[in-house]
Amino acid sequence: MINFFNKKKIFIKYIPFYMTIILASVSSTIQPPHGYAMTFSFIPLICILFWSLLLGRYFGPIQFFFIGILTDFLMGTPIGSYLLLFSIIRFITLKVKERFQVTFFYENVLAATILILVFYFFNNLFLYIYYSKVIISDYFLLNIISTILLYPAFAVFFYWVYKTTSLEKYYAET
Amino acid sequence: MHRSINKSYLLKLTTYAKEKAHGIGTTILIVFSILLLLVGKVNEQSLIFFKSIYLDATSGFLTILGKPVNSVSEGFYKINDLVYLYSENQDLKEENQSLHKWRHLALELLSENEELKKLLNGTKKTNEKSVAARVISNSGGSYVKTITINVGSKNGVRVGNPVLNNWGMIGRIVEIGRNASRVLLTTDINSQIPVYFENSLHRAILVGKNSDLLELKFLNKRVYLQNEERLMTSGEGGILPRGIPVGLFSNKINENKEKLNILPAKDWDKLSTLKVILYNYNSGL
Numbered sequence: 001m002i003n004f005f006n007k008k009k010i011f012i013k014y015i016p017f018y019m020t021i022i023l024a025s026v027s028s029t030i031q032p033p034h035g036y037a038m039t040f041s042f043i044p045l046i047c048i049l050f051w052s053l054l055l056g057r058y059f060g061p062i063q064f065f066f067i068g069i070l071t072d073f074l075m076g077t078p079i080g081s082y083l084l085l086f087s088i089i090r091f092i093t094l095k096v097k098e099r100f101q102v103t104f105f106y107e108n109v110l111a112a113t114i115l116i117l118v119f120y121f122f123n124n125l126f127l128y129i130y131y132s133k134v135i136i137s138d139y140f141l142l143n144i145i146s147t148i149l150l151y152p153a154f155a156v157f158f159y160w161v162y163k164t165t166s167l168e169k170y171y172a173e174t
Numbered sequence: 175m176h177r178s179i180n181k182s183y184l185l186k187l188t189t190y191a192k193e194k195a196h197g198i199g200t201t202i203l204i205v206f207s208i209l210l211l212l213v214g215k216v217n218e219q220s221l222i223f224f225k226s227i228y229l230d231a232t233s234g235f236l237t238i239l240g241k242p243v244n245s246v247s248e249g250f251y252k253i254n255d256l257v258y259l260y261s262e263n264q265d266l267k268e269e270n271q272s273l274h275k276w277r278h279l280a281l282e283l284l285s286e287n288e289e290l291k292k293l294l295n296g297t298k299k300t301n302e303k304s305v306a307a308r309v310i311s312n313s314g315g316s317y318v319k320t321i322t323i324n325v326g327s328k329n330g331v332r333v334g335n336p337v338l339n340n341w342g343m344i345g346r347i348v349e350i351g352r353n354a355s356r357v358l359l360t361t362d363i364n365s366q367i368p369v370y371f372e373n374s375l376h377r378a379i380l381v382g383k384n385s386d387l388l389e390l391k392f393l394n395k396r397v398y399l400q401n402e403e404r405l406m407t408s409g410e411g412g413i414l415p416r417g418i419p420v421g422l423f424s425n426k427i428n429e430n431k432e433k434l435n436i437l438p439a440k441d442w443d444k445l446s447t448l449k450v451i452l453y454n455y456n457s458g459l
Contacts, residue, residue: 029239084204
């Protein structure tokens with residue numbers, strides 16, 4: 001019986017990780033609307049930013065490792081590229097959380113908006129270093145804007161999950 | 175008292191150790207990802223094994239996962255179609271009228287072609303081998319433009335094989351598993367295809383820009399280009415077969431521009447049923 005409760009506790013504790021994996025996989029099967037050059041919001045980024053801003057260092061590096069590798073496989077990018085970008089954004093997110101004490105919902109959205117811009121800056125910097133190319137197009141801008149605009153909707157849903165599962169309790173115990 | 179001091183000291187120490195461990199964890203993650211990237215850059219073949227395993231392992235899972243998602247998005251598209259029904263009908267009427275003209279011309283040319291072939295005792299071209307494919311997943315980002323399709327080496331597909339929609343080539347196979355393969359779309363920043371203009375026969379390289387247009391490079395200066403002229407794969411390099419339509423030159427999108435933009439295959443981002451040409455670049459079709 002005790003074993004069962006322990007298993008349940010571990011399962012609930014890793015809900016952010018499972019949700020990120022599932023949503024990243026689902027988002028890759030969504031067909032972007034016709035006429036927008038296959039541009040769609042970057043769901044894995046939304047997930048990792050929200051949970052990193054909320055849970056801080058409890059959303060750990062091992063979870064980031066699996067999410068980064070999975071995103072690389074899903075997108076068909078060179079293995080390690082999203083892992084690197086996510087690791088950098090995790091580092092910056094933790095610094096932002098430490099420095100500004102992001103607690104309210106609007107603070108979370110504001111911080112995430114800036115971090116999304118930072119992520120895309122590093123994304124282009126990576127492309128320049130790795131491929132010697134830079135993406136400057138309307139669709140790149142569309143990708144950034146759609147990710148920023150979709151973030152609040154996902155944040156509301158994630159907050160609801162956070163409250164319903166009482167995730168804070170599981171992290172407070174550790 | 176002594177015991178409580180020890181306890182709080184231990185707690186502080188544990189918290190400090192945990193924070194340090196997380197900091198080191200991020201550093202290790204960054205170093206490891208750079209190492210992975212370097213391995214991939216130096217020897218691309220070393221990671222292909224893992225990629226093909228992943229493609230096989232997830233193709234079934236993503237197909238099942240994509241079914242409810244696709245039904246919802248199809249519903250949205252149907253609503254969208256209904257909204258634009260009137261304007262689409264007008265466009266189709268116009269297109270139909272112009273197609274009638276082309277149909278007559280095509281029939282005339284076909285009969286003329288047959289007669290000329292008879293005169294030359296020409297043999298009929300063998301039909302190209304191809305396999306139909308369905309899209310499982312797509313990258314959907316601004317960084318890469320790739321899709322995964324549900325055919326692999328089991329169906330005779332090889333790396334480099336061109337993938338076509340009803341209009342022309344939309345990409346080529348870059349990674350292959352047994353049951354699934356990854357297609358690099360022509361619009362991707364890493365896509366470079368040797369092409370020629372269908373009528374004027376000028377040769378150039380068609381490059382992707384991660385947008386809805388392609389760019390033409392290495393075209394001779396001072397050439398006259400006809401409006402609405404198709405660009406076909408030239409087959410140079412031997413990886414792609416010759417004569418597959420891959421883009422369309424239009425004066426409309428090139429007015430007052432230094433770089434030459436090309437329209438990719440029509441409806442390249444609609445991702446319905448596709449066709450993979452089973453081209454063996456060692457022995458031809």
